[in-house]
Amino acid sequence: xxxxxxxxxxxxxxxxxxxxxxxxxxxxxxxxxxxxxxxxxxxxxxxxxxxxxxxxxxxxxxxxxxxxxxxxxxxxxxxxxxxxxxxxxxxxxxxxxxxxxxxxxxxxxxxxxxxxxxxxxxxxxxxxxxxxxxxxxxxxxxxxxxxxxxxxxxxxxxxxxxxxxxxxxxx
Ligand SMILES: [Zn+2]
Numbered sequence: 630x631x632x633x634x635x636x637x638x639x640x641x642x643x644x645x646x647x648x649x650x651x652x653x654x655x656x657x658x659x660x661x662x663x664x665x666x667x668x669x670x671x672x673x674x675x676x677x678x679x680x681x682x683x684x685x686x687x688x689x690x691x692x693x694x695x696x697x698x699x700x701x702x703x704x705x706x707x708x709x710x711x712x713x714x715x716x717x718x719x720x721x722x723x724x725x726x727x728x729x730x731x732x733x734x735x736x737x738x739x740x741x742x743x744x745x746x747x748x749x750x751x752x753x754x755x756x757x758x759x760x761x762x763x764x765x766x767x768x769x770x771x772x773x774x775x776x777x778x779x780x781x782x783x784x785x786x787x788x789x790x791x792x793x794x795x796x797x798x799x800x
Contacts (some may be wrong), residue, residue: 630729631765633774637729638662638722638779643784647722649714657715661722665693665730683730689740690727693720732772 630637631662644657665687672682686692697720730736735746754764765771 630733630774631762633777634662634666634726634729635659636778637725639781640777641722641725642718643788645718649717651714652714654711654715654718658718658722661719662726664719664723665726672787681735683734683736683746684740686740688727688730688736690724690738691740691742693723696720698725720767732773 636764638657638659638661641662642655645658646652646655656751666682668682668685668687672678672746676682682688697716699715701716701720704716708716727736727738731738731747732749733752735748737744737746739745748771752768753772754761754768755762
């Protein structure tokens, strides 16, 4: 997944905001939706693209599950309600990131206990272009990313319309 992590994070966080009865902390969800991909900097700048960045610990679901297991109770007991909610938004979106990555790319769900990776769709790309991204974008599977982007835009747009309607009613 290349362009839809952030829009998907927006959709999940809007849902979570409703569940937690808040209109804030969107930033925490959006940050979580792309946080694992910060390892791309290491991939390009340090590791010289030796192995897939999805094999790094920052893309191991069990690593994030462990971090959430340690952090959430701590924040629940000693932190504020807003800090706990922000952490829930963050970790939920990291989980969503792993699920979405698993659709079209290998993700090491059982690392460090197993080297086996899991991938929902094994896609066959044409090699019409020398740059991998253009080949990926030419594949029909890329439509899934576009659909997520459109869904997020629609959600954002309808929310704006509702907000304007609410303001008109109040005025
Ligand atoms: Zn990723």
